Amino acid sequence: MAKPDLFQPWAIRDVTFRNRIFVSPMCQYSAEDGYPNDWHFVHLGSRAVGGAGMVMLEATAVTRAGRITPGDLGIWSDDHVAEFKRNADFIRAQGATPGIQLAHAGRKASCVAPWQGGRALTDDEGAWETMAPSAVAFSDNAPVPHALTTDEIADLVQAFVDAAKRADAAGMDVIELHGAHGYLLHEFQSPLVNKRTDDYGGSLENRCRFSLEVVRAVKAVWPANKPLFFRISASDFEDGGWTMDDTVAFAHWLKEAGVDVLDCSGGGNTPSPNIPVGPGYQTEFAARVKREVGLATGAVGMIEDPVQAEHVIHSGQADCVLLAREMLRDPYFPLTAARRLHGDAFELADIPKQYERAFK
Numbered sequence: 251m252a253k254p255d256l257f258q259p260w261a262i263r264d265v266t267f268r269n270r271i272f273v274s275p276m277c278q279y280s281a282e283d284g285y286p287n288d289w290h291f292v293h294l295g296s297r298a299v300g301g302a303g304m305v306m307l308e309a310t311a312v313t314r315a316g317r318i319t320p321g322d323l324g325i326w327s328d329d330h331v332a333e334f335k336r337n338a339d340f341i342r343a344q345g346a347t348p349g350i351q352l353a354h355a356g357r358k359a360s361c362v363a364p365w366q367g368g369r370a371l372t373d374d375e376g377a378w379e380t381m382a383p384s385a386v387a388f389s390d391n392a393p394v395p396h397a398l399t400t401d402e403i404a405d406l407v408q409a410f411v412d413a414a415k416r417a418d419a420a421g422m423d424v425i426e427l428h429g430a431h432g433y434l435l436h437e438f439q440s441p442l443v444n445k446r447t448d449d450y451g452g453s454l455e456n457r458c459r460f461s462l463e464v465v466r467a468v469k470a471v472w473p474a475n476k477p478l479f480f481r482i483s484a485s486d487f488e489d490g491g492w493t494m495d496d497t498v499a500f501a502h503w504l505k506e507a508g509v510d511v512l513d514c515s516g517g518g519n520t521p522s523p524n525i526p527v528g529p530g531y532q533t534e535f536a537a538r539v540k541r542e543v544g545l546a547t548g549a550v551g552m553i554e555d556p557v558q559a560e561h562v563i564h565s566g567q568a569d570c571v572l573l574a575r576e577m578l579r580d581p582y583f584p585l586t587a588a589r590r591l592h593g594d595a596f597e598l599a600d601i602p603k604q605y606e607r608a609f610k
Contacts, residue, residue, distance in 0.1 A: 253592065254560050254563075254564070254588075254591045254592060255270070255560060255563040255564045256269060256270050256271060256556070256559055256560045256563050256564075256571075256587065256591065257269045257270070257588055257591070257592070258270065258563075260303070260569065260570065262477040262510050262511070262546070263474070263475050263476060263477050263510065264475035264476070265347060265423050265424065265475070265476060265477055267303035267304055267347050267570070268303050268345055268346070268347075268600060269301070269302075269303040269584060269588075269600075270303055270563050270569065270570040270571060271301070271302055271303050271559065271570070271571060271573065271583070271584045271587065272302060272303055272304040272305075272306060272349075272548065272570050272571065272572045272573070273294075273297045273302045273304065273305045273306055273572070273573065273574075273577050274306065274550055274572035274573055274574040274577070275306045275307060275308045275309055275351040275426065275428075275481075276308055276574050276577070276578065277308045277309055277318065277319075277322065278290060278293060278308060278321070278323075279318075279319050279321035279322065279363040279364070279365075280321050281321050281322060281323045281324070282321070283324070284310075284311065284314070284317075284322070284323055284324025284325065284326065284327070284330055285323075285324075285330060285333050286307075286323060286333045286334060286336070286337055287333075290307075290323070290337060291336065291337055291340065294307065294337050294340075294341060295337070295340050295341065295344070296581040297346075297577055297581045298340065298341040298344035298345070298346040299344050299581075299582075299602055299605075300577075300580075300581040300582035300583065300584055300585055301345075301346075301582065301583075301584030301585040301588065301600050301601070302346050302577070302583075302584050303346065303347065303570070303584070304346060304347040304348075304349050304424060304570075305341045305346045305347070305348060305349070306349040306350065306351055306424065306426060306572075307323065307334070307337065307348075307349065307350040307351065307422075308322075308323055308351065309322065309323070309351050309353035309355075309428055309433070310322070310323040310324060310325050310350055310351060310352055310353060310413070311323065311324040311325070311326065311353060311354065311355070312324075312325065312326060312352055312353065312354055312406075312409040312410050312412070312413040313326050313354065313406070313409050314326055314378075315359060315360075315378050315379070315380075315381070316353065316354035316355055316356075316359060316409075316434070317355060317359060317360075318355040318358060318359055318361055318433075319361050319362060319363050320371075320376065321363055322355075325350075325352070325413045325416045325417060325420075326409065326412075326413065328416060328419075330416065330420075331416050331419050331420045332420075334350070334416075334417070334420035334421075334422070335419070335420040335421050338420055338421035338422055338423075339421060342421070342423075344602070345600055347423050347424060348421060348422050348423055348424070349422055349423060349424030349425070349426060349479070350417050350420075350422045350424070350425060350426070351425075351426040351427075351428050351481065352410060352413050352414065352417065352425060352426070352427055352428065352468075353427075353428035353433055353434075354406065354409075354410075354428075354433060354434040354435070355380075355433050355434065356380065356381060356382050356395070356432075356433050356434030356436075356437045357380045357381065357382035357386070357387065357388050357392070357395035357432075357434075357437060357443070358380070358388055358392075358432055358433060359378070359380045359381075360377050360378050360379075360380050360393070362375070369391065370391070370392055370393055377393075379393075379395075379396050380393055380395040380396065381395050381396045381397075381398050381402070381434070382395035382396070382397065382398070382434070382437050382443060383397065383398060383437055383438045383443060383444040383445075383446050383450060383451065383460075384397050384443060384444060384445040384446055384451070385397045386443050386445060388432065388520075388521065389521045397446075400448065400449075400450070403450065403460055403463075406434070406460075406464075407460075407463050407464055407467050408467075410427070410464045410467065410468055411467045411468055411470075411471055414468045414471055414472050415471055418471075418472065418473060418476070423476055423477075424476065424477050424478075424479060425468065425472055425476070425477075425478055425479065426478075426479035426480065426481055426513060427461075427464060427465060427468065427478070427479070427480050427481070428481050429461050429480055429481055429482050429483075430481045430482050430483040430513075430515045430516075430518060431481075431483055431515065431517070431518030431519075432483070432517075432518035432519040432520075433518070435460065435461045435464065436482075436483055436492075436518065436519060437519070438450060438457055438458075438459075438460040438461060439457050439458055439461060439492055439496075439500070440457070440486055440491055440492040440519050441457065441490060441491065441492070442486055442488060442490065442491045442492070442519050442520065443519060444457050454496055454499060454500070458500050458503060461480075461500075462503055462504070462507055465478070465480065465504060465507045465508065465509060466507050466508070469507065469508040477510040477511060478508060478509055478510050478511075479509070479510065479511045479512075479513050479548070480504055480509045480511075480512055480513065481512075481513040481515060482497060482500070482501075482512060482513070482514060482515065483515055483516045483517055483518055483519065484497040484514050484515070484516050484532070484535035484539075485497070485516050485517070485535070486516075486517065486519050486520065486523065487516060487517050487520075487523035487524050487525045488519070488520050488523055488524070491519065491520070492519070494535065494538060497514075497535065497538075497539065498538065498539060498542050498543060501539045501543040501545050502543055504545070505543060505544070505545045509545070510546060511545070511546045511547065511548055511569070511570070512536075512539050512543075512545050512546070512547050512548070513547075513548040513550065513572060514532060514535035514536040514539060514547055514548065514549060514550065514568075515532060515535075515550050515551065516532050516535065516551070527552065528552065529552050529553075529554065529555075529558060530549070530551065530552060530553060530558060530562065531551050531552060532549065532550060532551035533549045533551070533553075533562055533567050533568065534567075535547075535549075536548060536549040536550075536562075536567055536568035537549075537566075537567040537568065540566070540567070540568060540569070546569045547568045547569060547570075548568055548569065548570045548571065548572050549562050549567060549568035549570075549571050549572070550571070550572040550573075550574070552575075553571050553573055553576070554573075554575075554576045556583075556586070556587035556590050556591050557590075557591070559571045559573075559587065560587075560591055584600075585600075585601060585605070585609065588600075589609055
């Protein structure tokens with residue numbers, strides 16, 4: 251029985267992923283001053299043990315002010331590196347590839363955790379000033395952000411560069427730049443948020459300028475043998491917002507700048523977008539980029555069943571699937587998926603010896 255396409259290895263540059271099931275970056279809001287702790291070690295490690303091809307650490311702030319909440323991971327200091335390396339080393343030891351998503355929350359920063367309501371922090375709770383391309387608040391209840399100056403934009407490009415160097419020192423084999431879900435890079439890209447009249451606003455090319463500057467600057471310091479991913483919200487799902495046509499144009503530029511994989515998500519720039527949620531509802535985003543741009547893509551969004559995930563890869567809609575909620579429900583989804591799809595010919599090579607008895 252042939253191995254399913256979902257479990258075929260995938261090589262990008264000098265990194266080979268053992269399969270096409272990746273753990274999507276999922277914020278845990280459980281760090282202190284940016285440092286990973288035992289919660290992250292167990293959370294991430296269990297998914298590496300569970301057979302994922304890549305385990306990507308959650309949105310990790312490149313500056314202290316770039317955190318969504320005070321509990322976000324951060325890599326704005328060299329002191330952070332050792333704890334991130336502990337996680338990367340364990341993930342790799344289990345056969346998975348360690349990756350990290352570098353991010354800045356922009357105007358969606360300085361909030362309490364989602365289970366506390368996700369509202370803006372008060373001054374008594376340690377609120378800090380948020381920032382964005384323009385002084386446009388996320389919602390009626392959110393603070394108006396500081397509109398970044400060109401000098402501040404340059405400083406943030408450097409912050410991404412410094413974070414990328416630390417990610418390499420920590421042993422990460424993949425970087426994903428977070429240009430989705432209404433965070434800073436996405437804010438610059440979208441006309442819903444970016445009202446600038448300088449070189450960083452107006453035309454599509456200008457609105458993409460900051461993101462491309464970050465990509466090129468990170469690419470210059472990130473090892474040439476390691477892949478670079480970019481996560482995009484392929485649609486704002488709002489009239490007058492970012493569209494799939496914009497994504498296709500931007501994807502061409504990202505490809506030229508050296509991005510290896512476009513991780514195709516959606517929404518996040520407005521509080522209540524009109525999203526047609528359903529199984530695989532964003533898969534066509536990945537399929538269109540792959541088809542029209544020739545750039546490798548990742549599909550994400552309500553991919554919950556092994557047969558569904560196999561279909562995405564086998565049909566050529568995407569090169570990998572990134573699972574979030576399903577991985578929270580079942581850290582061992584790749585192992586159970588392999589057993590279901592591969593039947594009696596399922597190989598035990600990627601199963602921890604401690605667990606083999608459950609799969610024979």
